Amino acid sequence: MSSTGDTEVVTVKSTRFGEFTVPKDSLIHFPSGLIGFPRAKSFVILEHKPPFSWLHSIEDPNLAFVVIDGAEFGPIYEGKIPYGDRDTELEAGDDYAILIVVTARPDPLQTTANLKAPLFVNVRNKKGVQIIFDDARLSTRHQLWEKKEDIPTSEASDDTGEKK
Amino acid sequence: MSQGLLILTRKPGESIYIGDIKVTVVEVKGPQIRLGIKAPKEVRIYREEIYLQILEENRLAAEGGMSTNAVVEGLTPNFGSSQPANAKASGGLSKLKSSTSLTPKSDGPIIRKKGTNGGSNE
Numbered sequence: 001m002s003s004t005g006d007t008e009v010v011t012v013k014s015t016r017f018g019e020f021t022v023p024k025d026s027l028i029h030f031p032s033g034l035i036g037f038p039r040a041k042s043f044v045i046l047e048h049k050p051p052f053s054w055l056h057s058i059e060d061p062n063l064a065f066v067v068i069d070g071a072e073f074g075p076i077y078e079g080k081i082p083y084g085d086r087d088t089e090l091e092a093g094d095d096y097a098i099l100i101v102v103t104a105r106p107d108p109l110q111t112t113a114n115l116k117a118p119l120f121v122n123v124r125n126k127k128g129v130q131i132i133f134d135d136a137r138l139s140t141r142h143q144l145w146e147k148k149e150d151i152p153t154s155e156a157s158d159d160t161g162e163k164k
Numbered sequence: 165m166s167q168g169l170l171i172l173t174r175k176p177g178e179s180i181y182i183g184d185i186k187v188t189v190v191e192v193k194g195p196q197i198r199l200g201i202k203a204p205k206e207v208r209i210y211r212e213e214i215y216l217q218i219l220e221e222n223r224l225a226a227e228g229g230m231s232t233n234a235v236v237e238g239l240t241p242n243f244g245s246s247q248p249a250n251a252k253a254s255g256g257l258s259k260l261k262s263s264t265s266l267t268p269k270s271d272g273p274i275i276r277k278k279g280t281n282g283g284s285n286e
Contacts, residue, residue, distance in 0.1 A: 022262040023262060026261070026262035034222055035215065035218045035219050035222055036218070036220075036222045036223055037222065037226070045257070045260050045261045046261070047261060053257070053261060063226055064226070065222075065225050065226060066225070069257045071256075071257070072243045073243050074243065082206075084205055084206055086206040087206075095259070096256050097256025097257040097259070097260055098256070098257075101221070101225045102225065103221060103224050103225040114218070114221050114222075114225065116214075116217075116218065116221075117218040117221070117222070123259050123260060126260070130218075130222075131208065132208070132210050132214055132215065132218050134210065134214055140218065140221045141221070142242075143242060144242060146242045
């Protein structure tokens with residue numbers, strides 16, 4: 001770690017990206033880790049092809065998750081925001097981010113998003129937690145991609161008509 | 165790292181305490197047992213099947229392939245809702261992203277390098 005007077009940086013080792021540095025204040029702390037990864041407590045979010053980002057472990061060079069901004073899915077977590085959660089100390093009025101873990105597969109059509117267990121990160125203190133919602137409407141495997149021709153033309157009222 | 169399993173016998177109406185958390189046997193109906201759990205709001209309580217389901221999905225996601233091609237011919241993202249994104253949440257992610265941008269070494273999609281990142285190979 002070096003301090004240049006501007007930003008302190010942290011060096012991260014990664015089996016995917018080699019070695020890189022990130023500003024120390026970009027680190028996100030998950031006091032309980034992620035489910036199944038209780039010891040993975042420190043992460044950094046890195047750019048990837050939009051709408052995806054990487055949530056990369058600081059401690060484990062081999063551990064990284066592809067994530068997507070939960071806001072893309074609309075207000076599906078309305079009323080479910082974990083205010084009062086002890087890990088994040090999230091309070092009403094706090095700015096937060098919702099990260100959805102993506103299970104990427106070789107065939108893009110099989111790539112899915114885990115809407116059932118989103119990650120909430122408190123922007124104020126950079127602390128995060130993974131919460132499971134026992135709600136049948138939230139799938140662990142929400143299919144992320146669909147073929148253009150399958151989309152009914154009457155849907156997507158706020159669509160500008162531009163399709164990627 | 166072994167954890168012993170503590171076996172207790174309770175009758176309907178009886179309870180146990182785990183730390184501050186109170187577990188009560190509410191009712192026994194045939195093969196089903198109804199448990200009541202009194203815990204602080206922030207304590208997370210999950211049915212085992214659901215917990216294991218998430219554990220498995222996280223595990224798959226962690227080792228998942230690299231195919232996150234955002235721009236794939238003939239495909240469009242399915243976000244399931246045409247409503248505008250939650251303003252509070254959507255602002256959040258951009259504030260958390262590190263400014264570092266990288267190229268994956270292994271079989272991943274190539275990321276456009278925004279600036280030189282000393283030491284990145286291949």
